[in-house]
Amino acid sequence: xxxxxxxxxxxxxxxxxxxxxxxxxxxxxxxxxxxxxxxxxxxxxxxxxxxxxxxxxxxxxxxxxxxxxxxxxxxxxxxxxxxxxxxxxxxxxxxxxxxxxxxxxxxxxxxxxxxxxxxxxxxxxxxxxxxxxxxxxxxxxxxxxxxxxxxxxxxxxxxxxxxxxxxxxxxxxxxxxxxxxxxxxxxxxxxxxxxxxxxxxxxxxxxxxxxxxxxxxxxxxxxxxxxxxxxxxxxxxxxxxxxxxxxxxxxxxxxxxxxxxxxxxxx
Numbered sequence: 410x411x412x413x414x415x416x417x418x419x420x421x422x423x424x425x426x427x428x429x430x431x432x433x434x435x436x437x438x439x440x441x442x443x444x445x446x447x448x449x450x451x452x453x454x455x456x457x458x459x460x461x462x463x464x465x466x467x468x469x470x471x472x473x474x475x476x477x478x479x480x481x482x483x484x485x486x487x488x489x490x491x492x493x494x495x496x497x498x499x500x501x502x503x504x505x506x507x508x509x510x511x512x513x514x515x516x517x518x519x520x521x522x523x524x525x526x527x528x529x530x531x532x533x534x535x536x537x538x539x540x541x542x543x544x545x546x547x548x549x550x551x552x553x554x555x556x557x558x559x560x561x562x563x564x565x566x567x568x569x570x571x572x573x574x575x576x577x578x579x580x581x582x583x584x585x586x587x588x589x590x591x592x593x594x595x596x597x598x599x600x601x602x603x604x605x606x607x608x609x610x611x612x613x614x615x616x617x618x619x620x621x622x623x624x625x626x627x628x629x630x631x632x633x634x635x636x637x638x639x640x641x642x643x644x645x646x647x648x649x650x651x652x653x654x655x656x657x658x659x660x661x662x663x664x665x666x667x668x669x670x671x672x673x674x675x676x
Contacts, residue, residue: 437468451500
C-alpha cells in the first residue's frame with residue numbers, strides 16, 4: 410500500500426512537489442501538470458521530473474492526463490483521446506508508473522447509468538498492450554458519482570478484458586455527496602480500487618474540505634479497507650486554495666488514521 414497526493418491545488422512546481430512529499434512522509438504524487446498548467450502529462454519537461462521527483466525517490470504513483478472529461482456525446486473528441494493514448498502509456502513506462510487516472514465524462518448531458526458509457530473504455534483498453542491500469546474516477550460532476558455506479562462499470566469492463574487493465578479511483582466524499590453511503594462499500598472496493606481519493610465534506614455537505622476536516626467516516630472506511638487487504642494507493646485530493654500547513658495536517662492525519670486501521674486488524 411502506498412500514500413500519495415494530487416498536487417494541483419497547491420503547486421505545479423516539481424521541486425515543491427518533491428519537498429512536500431518528503432516532508433509529509435508520502436510516497437509520491439499523481440502527476441497532471443508540471444511547472445504551469447500549459448505543461449500537462451505527457452507533454453512535460455521529463456528532465457525536470459526525473460531530477461526533482463524520481464532522483465529524490467518520490468514516485469509517480471499515477472498520472473492524470475485529462476482523459477474523458479468532456480461530453481460522452483462528442484464521439485469524435487473521445488475517440489481522438491483513445492487513439493492518442495500511446496504517448497501517455499510511453500511516458501508512464503519511462504517514469505515507472507503503471508496507473509492512468511481517467512474521468513467518466515461530464516454529467517452535463519444525460520447523467521447516470523448508460524450502456525454507451527462502456528464503449529470508450531473498451532476502446533481505450535484495446536489500444537494498450539503494456540502493463541498499464543486505467544483507474545476510473547467517480548465524481549459529483551461526472552456520469553459516475555455513486556459507488557455502486559463505479560463498481561458496476563468496473564465489473565462490466567473487467568468481465569470483457571483479458572487482463573486486469575481497469576480499476577477504480579474511488580472518492581468516498583463524492584459518493585457521499587451523491588446521497589450514497591460509501592462506508593457500506595469499502596470492503597468491496599478494496600479489491601477493485603487501485604486508488605482511493607481522500608478528501609472530505611463539510612458539515613452539511615456544502616463543499617469539499619481537506620481530509621479529516623469534515624464528515625466522511627474515514628476511520629470506518631480505512632478499517633474496512635485494511636481488513637479486506639487494500640493494496641492500492643491512498644491519495645490526498647485537496648480542494649482549491651489549500652495551504653501547505655493544511656496539507657501537512659491532512660497528510661499527518663492520513664498516515665495516523667491508516668496506521669490505526671492496520672494495527673487494529675493485526676490484533
